[in-house]
Amino acid sequence: MKKEDRETLLIVEDDIGLLTQLKWHFSTYHVITATRREEAINAIRLHEPSVMIQDLGIPPDADGVSEGFELLRQALHLSPHMKVIVMTGNDCNDNAIKAVNLGAYDFYSKPVEAQTLDLIVKRALHMYQIETKNREFQLLEPSLLEGLITADEHMLNVCKQIRKIAPTNVACLILGESGTGKEVLAKALHNLSLRSKYPFIAINCAALPENLFESELFGYEKGAFTGAVKSTLGKFELANKGTIFLDEIGEMPLLLQAKLLRFLQEKVIERLGGRDLIQLDTRIICATNRNLEQMMQEGTFREDLYYRIAEIQIDIPALRERNADKVLLARYLLKKYLREENFKSVSFSDDAIQSIEAHHWPGNIRELNNKIVRAIIMHEGKYIQPHDLGLKNSNVAVLNLKAVRQQAETQAIKSALIQHEYNISASAKALGITRPTLYDLMKKYHISTQEALSEIHQEIEIK
Structure with a gap:
């Protein structure tokens, strides 16, 4: 087995004979050795061992325990997940208990009995691996919503909002700077709703040319314009019974704002070049990084539309x-x-x-x-x-x-x-x-x- 594929074991012991014996016994591990506290700390920084076996009596206090306890404190501060097994004398139960209280995983009384120590190390390593996998799993899904990673108090409040809003049919407006994850929250709203088995369709209003807005959103009939060789469904019809996400709603032209308002009021659309009214059941979620209230004052965004799309407003804080x-x-x-x-x-x-x-x-x-x-x-x-x-x-x-x-x-x-x-x-x-x-x-x-x-x-x- 390659060295990088083996678990790293650090052994700290000032008795060179015992240190050599332990290194030979644990040869199936990637063994790092140290005889003093400074060497052990450097080894922890460099090699990040999974388990450390340490003697409490190490130089310059080889006859005492002060240096050993200091190593234990520093080691667990540097690598709090590392499992530490402390070796003590037969008459040092108080020191063993103190070591465990300081964070040591287990203790072992000298003289060394190889099979017993081997079992303790295997058990410590097994616990280390279980805890590591558990941390990795929680890191992948540490938040309350799929795709959202957060531990921030404000964002956790946003998560609670999303969970309350999702089962309803209210129109939501998500406000936040570019790159804050507005579409992630929109998808979470959809996935937690009763519409989750139906389509979620996202449209970036800033990326659509103005002359294509209406045909893309509401579809068109055959012959509606040059090149319209067949009737085509728009995004709203494709999202029927599901959710449509209008990103950068502030970029929508005023003429189309009026048609969106009509849909929100009556739940019907009319294809470009068509006369039939088409009834739809589609939830609308909008998002923008623009100041819509200022745009309303400037006359570039309809006030009546704003109050329709912002039945509930969700503000996403910037990463800073x-x-x-x-x-x-x-x-x-x-x-x-x-x-x-x-x-x-x-x-x-x-x-x-x-x-x-x-x-x-x-x-x-x-x-x-x-x-x-x-x-x-x-x-x-x-x-x-x-x-x-x-x-x-x-x-x-x-x-x-x-x-x-x-x-x-x-x-x-x-x-x-x-x-x-x-x-x-x-x-x-x-x-x-x-x-x-x-x-x-x-x-x-x-x-x-x-x-x-x-x-x-x-x-x-x-x-």
């Missing part, structure tokens, strides 16, 4: 306003493209994470998607750097110590919560604090516990 989602989406897109292209595993460097957080993202998710694709192609080594993403290093200097601490603690807490899917115990462990302390800090910095997300997930599971 979704602080919890920048890194979450970046990691999701990275994993998605690595899997699709069958590339080797790679992750973001700390500088890259900071650059993603600091960037303004004027192109929103579409821009982020492009940056990730670029980085996958351009990066070298195991980590994606800011220049691979086409971003600058984030070197924002804050001189106020209170502000520095608040900013650092807030970011660390949010990152830990996202990484551990808002599991408070796991997040507190990763941060090296107790659950009550984490709750106090979340309350202090007004960080949501995502109770709404948990409740809706429970509803989904019940259904």
Whole structure:
């Protein structure tokens, strides 16, 4: 088996004889060894082991446990999902219990009995693999709606809105900047509705020439114009009993706005060149990045149409306003493209994470998607750097110590919560604090516990 196909096991032991024996015994793994704390920390950064076996008594405190406990704390801070097995003396049960309380997976008392230790390592590795698959599964579908990836409080409220609106027939207007995912939400509305087994047809009003608008939307009869050799159904008829999504509704000409208004009022259309009224049952969802209220004042958008299409209005925040989602989406897109292209595993460097957080993202998710694709192609080594993403290093200097601490603690807490899917115990462990302390800090910095997300997930599971 190739080295890269084997699970990585880190062994930290200052007794060279025992270290050599353990390395030989676990030869089926990719074994990394260390004799001191600094070596072990460097090995964790470089090799990202799945399991670590460590002796508590390591230099320079080989006769004590202080250095071993410090290694345990630092190791779990760097790699909170890694399983740590602590080796202790026969009379050191208190230290073993303390190690487990600090986050160690299990402990083993010397002298070493190879078969027993082998069983503990296999069990730890099995647990690591199960947890990894579970995290990957949740990363693929961490939101409440198909195709939507979010942990942001505002977007989760949007998700709740969508779930309430979907079963009804009300007309919806989705407002948001370009690249924020308006069509994703429109599809979610359709998929959660009773119309989901019927067509969902999207039309980009900005991409249609004005002289083709009417024939594309409402269809035409044979002979209606030169080249009309047969009667053709329009998008509205094709979407009958389903949903039609009018993207960039603000670009629709005034003449066609009047015909759309008539359909919304009477649920009938008339094909171009035809005289028959055709009754339809089609739901309308509209979206735009334009200011329709300003357009109404300027006379370029009908006020009566606005109130028809905006029975319920959904506002999508820009990516720069979704602080919890920048890194979450970046990691999701990275994993998605690595899997699709069958590339080797790679992750973001700390500088890259900071650059993603600091960037303004004027192109929103579409821009982020492009940056990730670029980085996958351009990066070298195991980590994606800011220049691979086409971003600058984030070197924002804050001189106020209170502000520095608040900013650092807030970011660390949010990152830990996202990484551990808002599991408070796991997040507190990763941060090296107790659950009550984490709750106090979340309350202090007004960080949501995502109770709404948990409740809706429970509803989904019940259904």
